[in-house]
Amino acid sequence: MRAYSPLAMSKNSFGSQATLKVGADAYTIYRLDAVYKKHPEAQKLPFSLKILLENLLRTEDGVSVDQDDISAVATWDAKAEPSQEIAFTPSRVLLQDFTGVPAVVDLAAMRDAMKRMGGDPKKINPLQPVELVIDHSVQVDEFGSKAAFAKNAELEFERNQERYRFLKWGQQGFRNFKAVPPDTGIVHQVNLEYLARVIMTAPQNGTNLAYLDTVVGTDSHTTMINGVGVLGWGVGGIEAEAAMLGQPVSMLLPHVIGVRLSGKLKEGATATDLVLTVTQMLRKRGVVGKFVEFFGKGLAGLPLADRATIANMAPEYGATCGIFPIDAETIRYLRFTGRSDAQLALVESYAKEQGIWADENTPEAVYTDVLELDLSTVEPSLAGPARPQDRVALGGVKKSYTDAYETYKARPKAAKKSVMTDTSVAADKEVDNGSVVIAAITSCTNTSNPSVLMAAGLLAKKAVEKGLTTKPWVKPSLGPGSKVVTEYLEKAGLIEPLEKLNFYVVGYGCTTCIGNSGPLPAPISKAIDERDLYVVSVLSGNRNFEGRVHAEVRGNYLASPPLVVAYAIAGRADLDLTTEPLGTGKDGQPVFLKDIWPSQKEVADAVEKSVAPEMFKNVYSDVYAGDAQWQSLVVPEGDLFAWEDKSTYVKHPPYFEGMGKEPAALTPITGARVLAVLGDSITTDHISPAGSIKADTPAGKYLLAHGVKKEDFNSLGSRRGNHEVMVRGTFANVRLRNQLAPGTEGGFTKHMPSNDVMSIFDASVKYAEEKTPLFVIAGKEYGSGSSRDWAAKGPKLLGVRAVLAESYERIHRSNLVGMGILPLQFKAGDNAAALGLTGEEIFDVDGLAALLDSGFSGGREVTVKAKAADGSTKEFRATVRIDTPQEILYYKHGGILPYVLRQLLAQP
Template sequence: MTDSLNAKATLDVAGTDYEIFKLDAVPGSDRLPFSLKILLENLLRNEDDVTVTRSDIEDLANWDPQAEPSKEIQYRPARVLMQDFTGVPAVVDLAAMRDAMKALGGDPRKINPLQPAELVIDHSVQVDHFGSNDAFALNAELEFRRNQERYQFLKWGQKALDGFKVVPPDTGIVHQVNIEYLSRVIFPNPLDGRTQAYFDTCVGTDSHTTMVNGIGVLGWGVGGIEAEASMLGQPVSMLVPKVVGFKLTGTLREGVTATDLVLTIVDMLRKHGVVGKFVEFYGPAIATLPMGERTTIANMGPEYGATCGLFPVDQVTLDYLRLTGRDEAQIALVEAYCKAQGVWHTADAAEADYSETLALDLGDVVPSLAGPKRPQDRVPLTEMASHFPAALAALKKERNIPSKGPAKAVMDGQEVEISDGSIVVAAITSCTNTSNPSVMLAAGLVAKKAAALGLKAAPWVKTSLGPGSMAVTRYLDRAGLTEPLKALGFHNVGYGCTVCIGNTGPLPAPVSKAIADNDLCAVSILSGNRNFEGRVHAEVRMNYLASPPLVVAYAIAGRIDLDPYKDPLTTAPNGQPVYLKDIWPTQDEVNAAIAENVTVDEFTSAYADVYAGDARWQSIEVAASQTYDWPDSTYIRNPPYFDGMTLDVAPAQDIAGARCLALLGDSITTDHISPAGSIKPDSPAGKYLIEKGVDPKDFNSLGSRRGNHEVMMRGTFANIRLRNLMAPGTEGGVTLHQPSNEPMSIFDAAMRYQDEGTPVIVLAGKEYGSGSSRDWAAKGPRLLGVRAVIAESYERIHRSNLVGMGILPLEFLPGENAQSLGLTGTEQFDITGLENAEAKSVTVSATAPDGSVKTFKAKVRIDTPNEIDYYRHGGILPYVLRRLAA
């Protein structure tokens, strides 16, 4: 490595020397935001005159806050974080690359993570059982039975791949485990007889990797394919972004939670517009803002659209590291390094140069929910009674849903009435809030006060508690709040994401029948971060995000259409009405519960032997082998990405004679594109599994089968709420094959086009690919033969993933879209002028069935030179494999 600026220095921490690269060696660096200082140190340490040059370093130090991003840098994160839904296909690809490397005459052992890679199994547990003391054990047993093949494969990866660690199932949610245990904040790395110290940074295969920004670790979500490339030593190619400074002042009012704060911030930043930008929090309120609140805000980065939402390192950070049982030597390193690099935050810290700034007085935050289908649609709690009828009417009009009135159902021998607005799912779930002691203990205190009044959740509500980590269970137990939560139906159902990712499990049969028979618009309320339609449960049309204590309160009410400040939640057994104020804890009560019950012991005991797993995990046996012996499995299959691959690369070709597979509107999320949720027997994926001898009761979820490309390609574009404008009046994965105009599933049409030798494209509106960073939202379309997507705009991660799978992302010019151009999807498309992927724009010619031709320009969204290479090679993985095999 080169050190042209003489930045290398030695830092002595309690008698231990660390090699560091000093930021003050670079003139002008002191004015940079914290996030860009982290990137600058990364460049200093990796200067090699090839991927990182002195001019790259100086250009970053001279960053112009107002300039549009144009400077590309090669960034090397310290580590890669994965969860099992996205991690399994990543490890499948590594195993397939080992096979391909062997076929090309290379050494398969070259295929290893070159950066530390850590995977937490947390996305597989489903809420089949709830409301009982044995719910956790029963769900865990089902989880292992359903996922035995996947877990066996991951255990092979842990043994065969160097630098790859797995946190077993039933331990915690990935992002919570990341902040409570895995993160170093400052990374000590033994290297050739010395130890380097540098900022801990990470990329993750889940968009909520951003949560780690709460403890001062720069991290964000990437697609699985980009993460794999990073693991294999490839830098992340990125443009130096704009940085939005968000100033926090004041203090939260009584009765306002961290969830209310984050929903307000999401609302503000979405309105401001921060897609593709870094957000950095600063201001006098930072010094008094607890870590739980910081990580809650950072977690929701994808919801406000930013790449990340970073908090500085300060005394609160050190206190949190100490609380969670980090080694004292590591804590001393964090403090000494940050002070030596000039990034230690104090209340009177100088303000950095920002591209734009916003400000929020925490005293202005009010209790809120968000919904019914987007996390940025905040509704003040005082307005819910008027908001819901309007939202319901709009949904019924949009979906042409008839009004049939309430339905009767028998629950536990009691006849109940379920109607539009009835809450049928109430879940304390997801890393957003389960990592935050203030809202988790507040939920327990609400339950305690409610139980004392003899209250229970409404009988039609499916209640669940996913604690996020074993530490949460320990402090709830210690506070005496576990039993009150159980009394309200909030039993521990598993340490995983559960409802927030759609692993809600089935609704009770009488509830399901009432909804289906009466076309009811039932509601879920959850403490998660995503409420996109169709995500939480296929039968639940409206979904609201709320704080954990509000989830408990609404579970008692059993309906969403009330004003909790004026209307009673329910009636107590003594006949008296019970209002929200009767069961809501004071902030003093919450603070006392935190002080008395959240101690270092809860965390050290929870993570004492985190990689060992329980008896079920330990009983899984795998053979020691350098390549994977692919079984005849419906969970894990060798993907076809490298079939017939050679070391030679052909020039990127224009696209001729393409057909439109789907014509889509605005805000098509990766949930709409990527296979997720349950598998229906009559769907293409269900039919495939039945042909393979799988009983429908053993289908498991689409997410759990991400290691089988045959299942996943059949589930691509199959979301029940997808609306393909080529097939008006339909929902789900339906299209019209061209030119026959025959209706069929998108999968069947794609296979027919492949048999005909016809490439396909997708037309879409604004924010195409928003939501979670799902690699199968790009892999699936690639396997269906999609060569290009033409959209009005893209979410950052998905656009990158499309390039990473060799799909061409194109953008309509400003003011144009499919509708303004009169495109119906029945045309035949020619895309010319690609110039071996170096063109900035292309010409698209759309020939209608009557022979008329519409011609328009589209912007090429291959944004960096590295991406040009990836696209030419057919994606990141072939590019990396060819380089390693050459």
């Protein structure tokens, strides 16, 4: 195995190595135009593929990357089905703490395994820069007061000290690893405003190497960095760990879809409305596994913050990335956010020298397909109530909610509970179906965008002046993406009106969008439970899947920050805000949304007057220092982590137990039972442990048995470093509907052949005792949503050997292979229903080992046999979704991490 590094010397087959002078400085670069001499058609490659071309030129070693790989990129066929595998080496790795903690846990466990197997533990070290931002642990426990931020920060630190000590040890114990302490900002905003280099530099053989900044991250919204022309996307924690250890990301050269932008946004439309429109448009086109690139005359008037908003939601429209070019707007933003003059000069000089600088004279690239979007057609919108691609024009939200409610009412229900008699929930109206109970300005999507945040503040100011207030059953919150946001809102005089509407700062992190919305007030929660209410959240995030925002909230709408404020005032989702009033003003007259909506000029003036580069410089001047609590953390020293036996947050994982120096032969999958039969659009939120922990669940019972009080449970996400908790929370989403256990909702299944209905975890324990391998059967888009490693790790620990689905989301399919789980795909037209599968059958998979040994030379299909209780057998063909030769190796080794560990162990 080659120890990959962005600094590795290239074989330079194309003679591309050259010198770039920027002022008094000289840099070694790998010139793209050296390839054009042999392959002139490469000049018309999309920007994103030119980034890959530079990556391969620089990392050419004749083994993992050779001259033919470079030529394959240069001669890319825009229309051909992707088949060319390349080894992409990201320049750096980005982590957030929910996904970062288990990544660092695994590295620490790999060090232990390396020592046990006679190797050097110090070989387990990041080879690329790795930056982790602690941003996913803050919860909205407190709200509606100035004390909210301090109280939530205090609770966050109390709950997470074990995790934070571990991360601080990692910062000291691993080379090339840095951690941004809690209460600083959201990972993607910190990346955009501070961490991104656009062009990176590093010493190499006595010179300085300049190369393109590329990144993979353990959060699917890593794509936000595409807004500044940095190619990056989300990967599973497993894949990120391999990248940290020098393994390239194995990928197929993708299709690239171009989106030609024209016109400009009209009055009333925001960047949020634009990204929801793009999401709907691209989902309809179908861009899963593809790159998306934005270009055209409309770029000139599109601020970088708006570009980043669009790039952020690439996972929602299904693309690997949604990238924008490097141009004058990129430089303006880098200057605005406090980057040095030397860095600005390097970025501009490098981009122009390499021919990747975009302006009005840039010729159009060749794309697989080109879509058109006139920005002037964008209208105020929301998306929901359960998927980010389901855009609804503002005037259609009332019908959208009503339709969803009617569908919900039509579902079979359990016996009705008694109607709540306590009417103290609200002063003038009790919470009811359609009530907005959560209104959150949250998430990286919008809180990095000054225009929509200023619009929210201006709308709040006008609302307060009219005498409007938020409804008493609404839980409002403001979770800025960085402290810069608070500074410019204060300078603009808009914090006070937001606070008058109860939008107090609750924390600097990813809160409501990932389910850290905290508890609803007890009377509200009681009303929802006793009356089985269909209530709603409105949030400025990027995810609104079932059960994600809050377990008690069934409908979730994504909206721009000003619309979040508007719905907090209205208090209901079953209103048409284009024709019905938000409320009654202090003069007794109805107030409509149009009466308080700020104009584009008002927003632009506020941004111009109140946002300054000095704010970014001040906030990020000591970003790694942390507050007094972080600085006071005492952590153990040494190359090996001192695991704490009593810890319920950080536990030594079992992935390397009993591992030999060579992989064992593949064991066939025979006699498998089905753990779950699931429908379409099963997201990683349905699979991966997330949200709050209930005392009567397997995870809750485990914590109680280990002396943890219910009030100290914290969230499942915060306990991702403890596999015992996480495996008990896998497939435990309260909205999961397993067709094997009809009439249930949540993590239940039917154990076969006993026919006993029990929790999925308890069933997995029984199956393990019986030495029975497990299957999961699913529909389309299995594993869509966040790039959560535990959506693959959890099933692995439950005993799942294979998943059989109609289709997969890109990252999750890769993660399954990375954990040694076999992803199988139904043939077109087949599914469980069409084949008459109930999930009560016994399954065998024939021919897998021979297929893998042949490198798929004989095709990619295996035979699946399903034997029913009456002895009858169905046979059908399924496609093996191990997509690259490198993934074959990972699967044979039992996953990426055992493969990497064995390769490092074999190195002298």
